[in-house]
Amino acid sequence: MTTRTVDTAHPVLDETDTAEVVAALSSGDLSGTAPVVAAYEAALATTFGVDRAVACSSGTAAVHLSLLAHGVGAGDEVMVPATAPVMTAMPVLAVGARPVFVDVTDSASFAVSLADVEARLSARTRVVMSVAMWGYPADGDALAALCDRHGLVLVEDATQAHGTRTGNRLVGTRGRIGAFSTHLRKLVNTGEGGFLLVDDEATADRLVALRNAGKAASGGQFGRGFGLNFKLPAMSAALGLRQLARLDQRVAARRAIRDRLATAVEPVDGVTPFPVRDGIPNGYAMLLLADDAHLAVVLAEALAQAGFVSDPRRYGYRPLYDYDAFAEVPADACPNAAELCSRLVSLPCHEGVSPADEQRMIDTMCQVVGA
Known part of the structure; x- marks a missing residue:
């Protein structure tokens, strides 16, 4: 199948x-x-x-x-x-x-x-x-x-x-x-x-x-x-x-899915929902923080195999100074940014995500990192 x-x-x-x-x-x-x-x-x-x-x-x-x-x-x-x-x-x-x-x-x-x-x-x-x-x-x-x-x-x-x-x-x-x-x-x-x-x-x-x-x-x-x-x-x-x-309608729909995913992820060991500190995200994507970079890679690969391609994996997300286009730009390392980029995994949370899709994402994470 x-x-x-x-x-x-x-x-x-x-x-x-x-x-x-x-x-x-x-x-x-x-x-x-x-x-x-x-x-x-x-x-x-x-x-x-x-x-x-x-x-x-x-x-x-x-x-x-x-x-x-x-x-x-x-x-x-x-x-x-x-x-x-x-x-x-x-x-x-x-x-x-x-x-x-x-x-x-x-x-x-x-x-x-x-x-x-x-x-x-x-x-x-x-x-x-x-x-x-x-x-x-x-x-x-x-x-x-x-x-x-x-x-x-x-x-x-x-x-x-x-x-x-x-x-x-x-x-x-x-x-x-x-x-x-x-x-x-x-x-x-x-x-x-x-x-x-x-x-x-x-x-x-x-x-x-x-x-x-x-x-x-x-x-x-x-x-x-x-x-x-x-x-x-x-x-x-x-x-x-x-x-x-239809912007307000789309934002409301995405926030609802994002909130459900965040609630479901809370008890899953090894990953946490990306913290929201000052405001309300629009639901463009649901972000997870893996405990370490290795787990983020393993989890992103498992999600891709299950049909969910994480944006950080898709785009090779890393600090800007690591891209070839900026090789000639003098830059000091940004340790917080480097760690953040290495641990991020994204999940879709748009109107096309079905309840079965939500469950499949959660099941995949549990299989990788344990419940």
């Missing part, structure tokens, strides 16, 4: 999504400046409770634009958690700046170590990145206060955190700017795409020009300033509008 495979990705698409895309196609204006893009941006701003949202072509483009909007370039430094994905740090290289990899508070948290940030600060530091990996809330008000104290820009990379809350705020709305992805794997899915959230009109207008070859938000010609072509097509925006309408 073939084992049913359950991926972490689970796009939800139905005839209403198709109808929105067909309507955009029928309008005849398929470009990134079509009216449906503005409607999508207005809906994003309302949903997240911010003044402005700016749609763009990917989550990586969103991070790239956030750096350009704040004038980050050659000679500048950007602090990036060593646990962040490659896509968070690549834009730092793209603008000619230097990523400075910082450790997390401990081996069971994605929160940036404030002490490590203070220790690595220099006159060239311009930006600190905060990353809510797998939709788990990470940095609280203390990091924002540190950035304010040193005159630094806090950029929230919330590409996996649609609907994640810290306190009474949605992740991606607490820093100077929030960058999101709407890739196929995300809770708001436009195939490829992204958006930025800001509460400052001048910054939003700058982002609009930067994503449209320097053409000002108020109109005029291209090249009035520097810019790239990072626009989101009309069809993607139309799909995004429909996807956004």
